[in-house]
Each structure stands twice: as structure tokens, then as C-alpha cells.
Amino acid sequence: MSYKKVVGLALLLLMSAAPARPADGPAPAQGKDTCLLYHDNCPDRKDDIYQRIARLRREIAKGPAVYTPEELRTLQQMLDEYEQLLDRLLYHNTD
Secondary structure, three states: OOHHHHHHHHHHHHHHOOOOOOOOOOOOOOOOOHHHHHOOOOOOOOOOHHHHHHHHHHHHHHHHHOOOHHHHHHHHHHHHHHHHHHHHHHHOOOO
């Protein structure tokens, strides 16, 4: 499998992977991006990797006033994964 196919598959998997929202948890607080966090109530738009990183940074900046500590860890983990993928795409292309 070529490098571009592997990176494309990795990007697809990252974008489709999201934690499940607890069924017995509280209703989403005002200001939460539930689409980003849980893939819930998502419009039919597709972010590119730069837009996704920017959205994650904006949501993390809202901090504990909007998100639980667990949700902030999840968002930070997602941000770290997207930044690593972007770094690989930009600087480690061997094709």
C-alpha cells in the first residue's frame, strides 16, 4: 500500500473516531461543540485538517467553563493526533 493511501486511511480513521457520549450523562452544555466531541448533531460539512485543528483549539480554549476535564482530555488527544498527522503529511512524505 502506498504512503498516500496509508495517510489517507489514517486521516479517515481519525475523523471518524470519536468517543461515545455517556447515555446517562448530562445534556450537552450551551457552547459545547457536540459534533466535534461526539459526532452528534453534525451538519453536512467536511473540515479539512487545518479547520479541524482550529476548531479543536477554539473548543479547548473554552476550558472547564464549558467542558468536563474528561472532555478536555479527549479534545486535547484529538488535537495532538491531528497535529501529528499534519506534521507527517507536511514533513515526512517519502513518496
